[in-house]
Amino acid sequence: MTAQVDVRLLSDIQRYGAADVSACFSCGTCTATCPLVSEDATFPRRMIRYAQVGLRDKLLSSKELWTCYACGECSESCPTQAEPSEFMAAARRYAIASYDRTGLARLMYTRPIIGTLIAVILAAFFALFMYAAHGPQSTTSLDIFGFIPEALIHDLGIVVMAVVFLAGLAGVATMVRRLGTANAVTLRAVVGSRAALRRSAGALWSALGVESLGQRRYRADCDSDASLAPWYRRRWFLHASTMWGFLGLLAATIIDYGLALAGIKATGTPVPIWYPVRLLGTVSGLLLLYGVSMLIVQRYRGVERSVRHSTAADWTFLALVWITGVTGFAIELALYLPSAPAWGYWLFLFHVAVAMELVLLAPFMKFAHAVYRPVALFFLALAVHE
Ligand code: SF4
Ligand code: SF4
Known part of the structure; x- marks a missing residue:
């Protein structure tokens, strides 16, 4: 050919x-x-x-x-x-x-002004959409779901997740097709027999568990600042802290929703700090915020070669994650104040709008590597286990 x-x-x-x-x-x-x-x-x-x-x-x-x-x-x-x-x-x-068929990722990366405008317009759209259905602001306690109905956030979240899932799936399918052809890996070779299944399970564990969650090679082989910085300032830890924090928050959100469905605890109800799902959310939020704040500082200072060049889309992504984390913590604090501050309601609206936008743009920005890298590592592990 x-x-x-x-x-x-x-x-x-x-x-x-x-x-x-x-x-x-x-x-x-x-x-x-x-x-x-x-x-x-x-x-x-x-x-x-x-x-x-x-x-x-x-x-x-x-x-x-x-x-x-x-x-x-x-x-x-x-x-x-x-x-x-x-x-x-x-x-x-x-x-x-x-890999993205919509052309949005290309716009975000190559047209910085338009990309930034898209980010601002999307956040404004989500905020206005939710504000149109807003309820009263209780002054006795911060009733965030009385202000923005939980059902509306839930339904909007489902639509956003569906768009993200379809866009992500299309991208991954394109990548898998390309990598499969280039590496002569067929569906049969992945799941066609017991031996193939065993090999694929090993490759999956290597890609997701060992390399992505455990950051093995990043920690062991690609840690160029190992001798210069304490562990909590090394690149692999900042990267891992951001990822673990994100996954922990995702897990806390899903568990919280499950508790509400089971009638155990309504979403947004104030609970003590040691309540397991809150503890998980707080620790994860701290990890995420620490990781992303340090990554922003490193990029801003530009001392290390690895972060000397940043695109506007890289900054937009980091800014959205940071804003989501900081506003999330501020709302959590406001929930425990003796009387409801008016700013708590507006901050909540802003927080949800930015979080929705962050999720919606995920397949079109730097976050996409969190999906594409494990796919590539899976193919790499398959080749190694051959
Ligand atoms: S930046 Fe260069 S040295 Fe570091 S992992 Fe990538 S290719 Fe290798
Ligand atoms: S010139 Fe630089 S980029 Fe090119 S092969 Fe040599 S080291 Fe690599």
Whole structure:
């Protein structure tokens, strides 16, 4: 089969933040330096080469694109300052936009002003939509669901989740099709026999449990600041803290909803701090807020090579997560005040609007890597277990 050449590939990827890799002369120093390179995954030199010669399909079918953790070590060693680390980050943004059929991810990444406007308009839309159905503001206790009906938030949440699920599924299906063809992995090879199922279960555990939740290679191999910073300021911990916090909050929300359905506790009822689901939510919220605040500070300072280049979409995503976390804690505090502050109601409206927007935009921004990376790691683990 003849490979199609896209002559605009390199310039296209540069719109997603890549430095000018035309200076790269394929010496391979970056690949030799990268702590995550293995026999089954060689990068970044090969990825750069694909872009230079216009092999778009090869690039988008590479699981290696997602096994890089952006530590920046390769850029330190590049003799021509071609910034291979930044190229990998930009190529991942390009891949997110290419897997997305709506074109929204492309807009968010390549048109910063329009992307920011979309974010503002979406939040305003959600806020106005909910405000249109608002109820009274009790002054004795902060009755947030008396102000914005819980049923409305629930129904809106279902619609948002459905859109996100469909958009995410379409993106993952495109990626799986590409990776499956490129790596000669068929459905039969994944689930076609007992041996195949065993191998797939092992690969799934490796991708989700060991690498994604446990951050094994990030911790062990790609922790370039290991000797310079205490554990709580290392990149892997900030990344993990944000992810664990997010997953914990998701679990707390689902459990809280389950308790309400079972008639055990109505959503939003004040409970003591040691109440298990509240404790889970509080600890998770703190983890998320700590992780994302430190990531913002690191990006702002730009001292480390790994975060020196940020796109407007990266900032938008971090800002939305941070705003959701801070306003969530402020509302929790307001719930326990002796009388209901009026600001508590407006903050709640703002919090829900931003949270809805964050979820809705998730498949079109940096968050998408939380889905695409485990898929690539699954294919990588399958190759290793062969
Ligand atoms: S990016 Fe730099 S280190 Fe890597 S192959 Fe090109 S010139 Fe060599
Ligand atoms: S940024 Fe780090 S993990 Fe990514 S290719 Fe460079 S050295 Fe490897």
